[in-house]
Amino acid sequence: MDGSLQERRVRGQGGAGVSRREFLGAAAGAAILGPGLSSRRRADPYVLVLGVAQDGGMPQTGCYAPRCDRARERDRPRYVCSLAIVEPDAGRYYLVDASPDLRQQMDLIDAPGFRARAQERRPFDGIFLTHAHMGHYLGLAHLGREGLGIAPTPCYCTPAMAGFLASNGPWSLLVDEGRLDLRPVEFDRWYEIDDSLSAMATPVPHRPEFSDTVGWTFRGPSRSLLYLPDIDSWEEWDRDVVEVVRGVDVALLDATFYSPGEVPGRNIEDIPHPMVPHTMDLLQEVARGGSEVAFIHLNNTNPALDEASPEAREIASRGFSVATEGQRFGL
Secondary structure, three states, X not given: OOHXXXXXXXXXXXXXXXXXXXXXXXXXXXXXXXHHHHHOOOOOOEEEEEXXXXXXXXXXXXXXXXXXXXXXXXXXXXXXXXXXXXXXXXXXXXXXXXXXXXXXXXXXXXXXXXXXXXXXXXXXXXXXXXXXXXXHHHHHHHHOOOOOOOOOEEEEEOHHHHHHHHHOOOHHHHHHOOOEEEEEOOEOOOEEOOOOOEEEEEEOXXXXXXXXXXXXXXEOXXXXXXXXXXXXXOOOXXXXXXXXXXXXXXXXXXXXXXXXXXXXXXXXXXXXXXXXXXXXXHHHHHHHOOOEEEEEOEXXXXXXXXXXOXXXXXXXXXXXXXXXXXXXXXX
């Protein structure tokens, strides 16, 4: 991709925009909390789980296995992998990955003021994207002209992901109309998003058909959280997953498959992901040492989606967990 995208001005409603350089300068100069907040208890930001399923969702299209049929009947939905970051005191809301289930997932954000913001067409103060596979960006379509028609909103992603959005419809219309204000970021660099939230994108090896892939680490006033829903394998990564997870308070990690036999008739090598037991073996000592590891991005075939399954019980017995919709992690 042409590196000039990082300095490109994104057209807004009045034809104006900001360059990446201007954005970084503004972020570095973000205002601190005023003294009026010091006289009462501060409500720390938190991460809200909006979905835990792999890109195809749960139930998945064309799946009529017992697990998918039970999902059709259950009261609590299993949406595609996504997060919200909520800052109660400031009334700020961020979206992490825009899944195809975004329309329903926004109903899970019950913080005061969010629905009023949505009614004003500005539900999010920013959107963070990991990559260009269907479960992680298709929901942007709900925010376009045919849907909510959002006001200009920063979108933090890699230059390659920004190039993909700007060059392919219907996403390019969101960019051209100024609804998505692309903010390309560098790898492994902390960005001060506001006075309470910093974010860093870390590259991970994952099928690069349309873009590269990152995991996002978010740092609030008290805690940090890693969101890494997709990776081909821990061994292919140029990082030590043990040290990465040890360096955060909470890690939400790829748990697409529990075992390689889950997708009969398909070559598992075409959809590579680390198996959950292997991830637990690697991180067992870290989990026992105090870092919280929760699994996310579970395929519809993954038996751990059933809380009563032997696999789910094994995960819990080893000190790990499976994330659930509506779960909160403090920042």
